[in-house]
Amino acid sequence: MDRNPRLLTILAVVAVLALALVPLFAERYTIQLFTKIMTMAIFAMSLGLLVSGVGLVSLGHAAFFGLGAYVLALTSPANEGASLWWALPLVVLVTAAVAAAIGALVVRTSGIYFIMLTLAFGQMLFYLFHDAKFAGGSDGRYLNFRPTVELLGSELLSLNDRPTLFYVALVFMVATYGIISMILNAPFGRAIVGIRVNEPRMKALGYNTYAYKLAAFVIAGGLCAVAGFLYATQYRAVNPALFSWRESGLVLMMVILGGLRSRLGPAIGAFGLVLFEETVQALTDHWLLATGVFVIVVVLLLPDGLASLFQRKQPTAAEADDG
Amino acid sequence: MDPLFVSLQILNGIQYGLLLFLIASGLTLVFGILQVINLAHGSFYMIGAYLAFWLTSRTGSLGTAILVGLPLALLLGLAVERLMIRLLYARDHLTQVLLTYGLILVFNEAQRLLFGNDVHGVPVPEIFNASIRLTDTLSYPVYRLVVSAVCLALVFAMYLVIQKTRLGMHIRAGAVDRETVQLLGINIKALSMFVFAAGAGLAALAGMIAAPLSSVYPGIGEHILIICFVVVVIGGIGSIKGAFIAAILVGLADTFGKVLIPEFASVAVYAVMALILLWRPQGLFGRA
Numbered sequence: 001m002d003r004n005p006r007l008l009t010i011l012a013v014v015a016v017l018a019l020a021l022v023p024l025f026a027e028r029y030t031i032q033l034f035t036k037i038m039t040m041a042i043f044a045m046s047l048g049l050l051v052s053g054v055g056l057v058s059l060g061h062a063a064f065f066g067l068g069a070y071v072l073a074l075t076s077p078a079n080e081g082a083s084l085w086w087a088l089p090l091v092v093l094v095t096a097a098v099a100a101a102i103g104a105l106v107v108r109t110s111g112i113y114f115i116m117l118t119l120a121f122g123q124m125l126f127y128l129f130h131d132a133k134f135a136g137g138s139d140g141r142y143l144n145f146r147p148t149v150e151l152l153g154s155e156l157l158s159l160n161d162r163p164t165l166f167y168v169a170l171v172f173m174v175a176t177y178g179i180i181s182m183i184l185n186a187p188f189g190r191a192i193v194g195i196r197v198n199e200p201r202m203k204a205l206g207y208n209t210y211a212y213k214l215a216a217f218v219i220a221g222g223l224c225a226v227a228g229f230l231y232a233t234q235y236r237a238v239n240p241a242l243f244s245w246r247e248s249g250l251v252l253m254m255v256i257l258g259g260l261r262s263r264l265g266p267a268i269g270a271f272g273l274v275l276f277e278e279t280v281q282a283l284t285d286h287w288l289l290a291t292g293v294f295v296i297v298v299v300l301l302l303p304d305g306l307a308s309l310f311q312r313k314q315p316t317a318a319e320a321d322d323g
Numbered sequence: 324m325d326p327l328f329v330s331l332q333i334l335n336g337i338q339y340g341l342l343l344f345l346i347a348s349g350l351t352l353v354f355g356i357l358q359v360i361n362l363a364h365g366s367f368y369m370i371g372a373y374l375a376f377w378l379t380s381r382t383g384s385l386g387t388a389i390l391v392g393l394p395l396a397l398l399l400g401l402a403v404e405r406l407m408i409r410l411l412y413a414r415d416h417l418t419q420v421l422l423t424y425g426l427i428l429v430f431n432e433a434q435r436l437l438f439g440n441d442v443h444g445v446p447v448p449e450i451f452n453a454s455i456r457l458t459d460t461l462s463y464p465v466y467r468l469v470v471s472a473v474c475l476a477l478v479f480a481m482y483l484v485i486q487k488t489r490l491g492m493h494i495r496a497g498a499v500d501r502e503t504v505q506l507l508g509i510n511i512k513a514l515s516m517f518v519f520a521a522g523a524g525l526a527a528l529a530g531m532i533a534a535p536l537s538s539v540y541p542g543i544g545e546h547i548l549i550i551c552f553v554v555v556v557i558g559g560i561g562s563i564k565g566a567f568i569a570a571i572l573v574g575l576a577d578t579f580g581k582v583l584i585p586e587f588a589s590v591a592v593y594a595v596m597a598l599i600l601l602w603r604p605q606g607l608f609g610r611a
Contacts, residue, residue, distance in 0.1 A: 127589035292428030
């Protein structure tokens with residue numbers, strides 16, 4: 001993943017500032033929609049670390065999204081909100097631990113095997129929660145109270161307030177981007193990019209590539225849990241569909257559509273895809289058909305994703321028309 | 324558990340496994356020869372099931388439905404290969420996943436537009452609509468035996484084509500080394516088209532003959548697709564023999580999982596997969 005070109009960085013800063021203004025004038029529905037999109041952006045960025053950082057294409061990333069949401073729903077007390085200070089670390093740690101167990105097995109493989117194995121493990125978790133009575137089976141579970149944010153005994157933020165939740169999601173999204181950028185700039189990040197480009201050479205240089213890939217898989221799982229946490233907080237309900245491979249496919253689409261060469265790609269993909277669906281959904285019941293065609297067209301016409309619209313250095317006349 | 328019950332379950336497991344093999348064989352060959360990961364393979368199963376439902380309700384006979392539907396499915400397979408999949412040969416797995424995922428969405432919505440969200444049933448053909456009574460409480464439906472027999476015949480035919488004919492030799496060689504096969508003057512494009520269409524046809528045929536055993540519902544293709552992925556991964560990508568053994572194994576694991584641990588039956592298959600991959604990450608017959 002390269003650094004972002006300047007134009008894209010400026011656009012991103014402007015976009016975040018514009019986003020921060022949304023709750024000031026937008027109606028309820030729009031605030032909720034953008035909170036959801038930012039949750040999906042975190043989800044997509046965590047997968048982006050795997051796909052364009054390490055070069056591991058996971059088709060089971062929704063497993064960690066679902067886990068994050070379920071861990072919060074299952075550990076929240078029945079008659080009060082869980083405190084964010086312990087609930088969020090718990091959600092991230094439990095999910096990261098599961099990611100470590102699955103990752104230990106799947107990062108031994110690569111290519112098609114990795115794609116299919118992650119898909120299969122995602123399905124395994126789906127069925128586990130689908131059939132498990134303690135988790136509410138196929139109906140899932142309700143979260144009776146949203147997590148509370150208290151400091152020194154008094155309430156700091158109320159997540160029941162829509163604009164507050166919106167800003168919390170915004171902060172989480174920007175923080176996730178910051179963490180991923182830090183990881184990629186650190187020696188660890190250079191090493192995983194090296195593994196993507198040429199794993200045998202990294203091995204020859206003495207790197208334990210298995211450990212690096214596993215670590216990246218665990219970090220991606222842990223960050224994804226934050227998205228699951230936000231989802232459960234916003235909707236106060238979880239169900240097995242969160243684990244489904246459609247969800248994994250959707251988030252992978254966001255990452256790829258956004259573009260793999262840019263760190264902002266996954267977030268752009270999340271905004272692009274959800275807003276596209278939202279628009280088409282208003283027009284027709286068969287919006288998935290439009291999504292399918294949209295995906296196929298982008299794959300065939302824009303091999304480097306939507307972000308390439310902003311960073312193509314010298315577009316030819318025909319390509320400029322597409323933009 | 325009495326031995327009769329167990330042997331009936333084994334029969335069920337093998338029948339399911341054979342059916343899985345019909346679908347997974349196409350999937351594994353498309354990986355092996357075309358080097359394309361085709362998520363939309365399950366859609367052909369779904370299309371087969373819906374063709375069986377639609378044509379049977381029109382013509383009144385599943386046999387006629389298959390005779391009319393199978394060429395349609397083969398043509399669709401050819402068209403998809405020619406218009407979409409061919410563009411993916413040179414692209415990476417990521418692009419293939421994305422494009423074939425888009426195809427799934429298109430096929431699923433087309434199905435919803437044409438047939439709606441209802442669950443449909445296909446009647447068992449009249450001549451096979453009987454059960455063999457074994458004891459007072461146990462009987463075995465004839466149609467299941469017919470399905471097993473048809474699958475076995477197809478497996479045998481596939482074996483003959485792949486092992487004993489020149490075409491089969493090309494297919495086997497293509498799975499080992501695509502470039503060399505091309506250098507030897509074999510038309511790999513035509514071969515790829517044939518393999519893809521044949522795989523699509525087999526998956527559709529599996530959907531047709533399985534339609535009377537289970538209902539026909541939206542999303543039917545995706546469930547079977549993921550199970551077939553498990554089969555292909557266990558067997559080793561590109562290996563027909565591996566796919567066969569893995570399919571039977573998965574069929575049995577699924578059937579006995581439902582009997583022994585009904586609570587977590589669906590997880591049993593994936594647990595088997597995880598164990599096998601701990602032992603052999605490249606699958607039973609895969610090349611590392």
